[in-house]
Amino acid sequence: MSSVHVPVMLEDSMLALEIRPDGLYVDGTLGGASHSEELLKRSAPDGKVFSFDVSRKALEAAASKLAPYGKRWTPVEANFRHMDRELIELGVPEGSVDGILLDLGFSSDEIQDPAIGLSFQNDGPLDMRLGPKANEDGLTASDIVNTWPEREIETMIRNFGEERFASRIASAIVQARKAARIVRTLELVSIIRGAVPAGYEQGRIHPATRTFQALRIAVNDELEALKDAIKAAHRMLKPEGRIAIITFHSLEDRIAKLAFKGEGEWEQVTKKPMVPSDQEQNVNPRSRSAKMRIAQKK
Numbered sequence: 001m002s003s004v005h006v007p008v009m010l011e012d013s014m015l016a017l018e019i020r021p022d023g024l025y026v027d028g029t030l031g032g033a034s035h036s037e038e039l040l041k042r043s044a045p046d047g048k049v050f051s052f053d054v055s056r057k058a059l060e061a062a063a064s065k066l067a068p069y070g071k072r073w074t075p076v077e078a079n080f081r082h083m084d085r086e087l088i089e090l091g092v093p094e095g096s097v098d099g100i101l102l103d104l105g106f107s108s109d110e111i112q113d114p115a116i117g118l119s120f121q122n123d124g125p126l127d128m129r130l131g132p133k134a135n136e137d138g139l140t141a142s143d144i145v146n147t148w149p150e151r152e153i154e155t156m157i158r159n160f161g162e163e164r165f166a167s168r169i170a171s172a173i174v175q176a177r178k179a180a181r182i183v184r185t186l187e188l189v190s191i192i193r194g195a196v197p198a199g200y201e202q203g204r205i206h207p208a209t210r211t212f213q214a215l216r217i218a219v220n221d222e223l224e225a226l227k228d229a230i231k232a233a234h235r236m237l238k239p240e241g242r243i244a245i246i247t248f249h250s251l252e253d254r255i256a257k258l259a260f261k262g263e264g265e266w267e268q269v270t271k272k273p274m275v276p277s278d279q280e281q282n283v284n285p286r287s288r289s290a291k292m293r294i295a296q297k298k
C-alpha cells in the first residue's frame, strides 16, 4: 500500500544535511519514505542510505518504492535509539556517517491505522506501539490505563501531555477500570470527555488530544529513545557530520536543544530552530507544529 504521509520540511532538511554525491546517510524515521528517497536522489550516483523504522508496514511499503535504488538503500527494522549498534553490525564503521535525519513521531499512515490505536477519532485497540521494536517490554496503552497506580497515570498525563486536567482524568480512568478493563480507544475517549469541564480549552483541541499524546510517548518511550538516538548519532557521525531533527512538540524540541548545547560535543548550525515556510504550513497543516534543529559533530 502506498503512503499518504506528506513529508515535512523536505527541502530544508536536505539543505541542512548538505548532501554529497558519495555520502553515507541515515534516515532514522523512514515512514512514507519521502526523506529517504530524497537522500538517495541527492546522493547519487554513489551515496548510501540506511533507513530505520520500527513499523514493519512502513518498511514493506518502502521496499517497492525504493527498489530502483538497489544496493544503495538498506532498510533496517530497528529502533533508532540503537542505530549505532545496528549500523556497526551492518558493517558501517563508527565515525563514518555524513548525515543523519530524525523526523520524529508518527506518520499519517500510522495515525490512520486503527490497529495501532493512536487516533482518538477512530475506534481501535488501545495499543499505540508503533511496531514490535517500539519498546522492549511490550507495554501497551491498555496496560498503562488498566494497571498503573492512579498517581503514576496522573504524572504521565501531566508530564507527557502537558494536560492541566491530569488529576481528574487519572481519577476517572481508575474509577472506570473498576467496572471493566479499558481496551478500546473510544472507551478511553468517553472517559476523558466525562472528566474534563464542558468547553475544554474553548473547543480549540479535542479533550483527548493531550492524554493520547502522553500515552503514545509513554508506550514508545519516545523521550528516552530520542536521548539515546542523539548519543548514538554522535558516535556514528564523522567529525563535521550533521544531524537534523524535526520535532512536533515542545518536550522533544527541548531534548534536542539541550543536547546540542551541552558538553562541547555538538556545534549548533543554527541557534534558533527552523520552522516550515508559511506556504508549507498552509498546504500541510501537520507541519504547523514542526521545528527543525541542526547540529554538527565537533
Ligand SMILES: C[S@@+](CC[C@H](N)C(=O)[O-])C[C@H]1O[C@@H](n2cnc3c(N)ncnc32)[C@H](O)[C@@H]1O
Residues within 6 Å of the ligand: 005, 006, 007, 008, 028, 029, 030, 031, 032, 033, 034, 035, 036, 052, 053, 054, 055, 058, 078, 079, 080, 081, 103, 104, 105, 106, 107, 110, 130, 134, 225
Ligand atoms: C513522521 S514519520 C517519518 C516520515 C518520513 N520522514 C517521510 O518522509 O515519510 C516517523 C516515523 O518514525 C517511526 N519511528 C518512530 N519512533 C521510532 C523509533 N524509536 N525508531 C525507529 N522508528 C521510529 C514511525 O514508525 C514513523 O514511521
